[in-house]
Amino acid sequence: MRVRAHREAAGLSQEGLAREAGVHWTFVNQVERGLRNVSLHNLLKLAYGLGVDASTLVRRLKPPEG
């Protein structure tokens, strides 16, 4: 989802994005490390916090194998 790239482009720290998105900073950290299969609601919160449309975060992503 390239959350880190969008976050850095927005000049936000992980704590800053967490505050804007209304999630815990450890969640942001785990998402950026690909450790979370985020829910739609959290995807929308992250997009809101990054100031981008959610479609930007999932464009051209392929389904997981299996």
Next chain:
Amino acid sequence: MRVRAHREAAGLSQEGLAREAGVHWTFVNQVERGLRNVSLHNLLKLAYGLGVDASTLVRRLKPPEG
């Protein structure tokens, strides 16, 4: 996410979409009724089954209140 509109435009039944996406048809039914906070992986599977990019399903969606 307008899954039903995309499904009908693709000429698929709920069972047909479930088969294409690799999910259970009851899951498709629940998503269409807004009863599921789908995961990113299932969002990508549904998009694949519908033959659309996942960004299409989440474009301009707002985060949930609260």
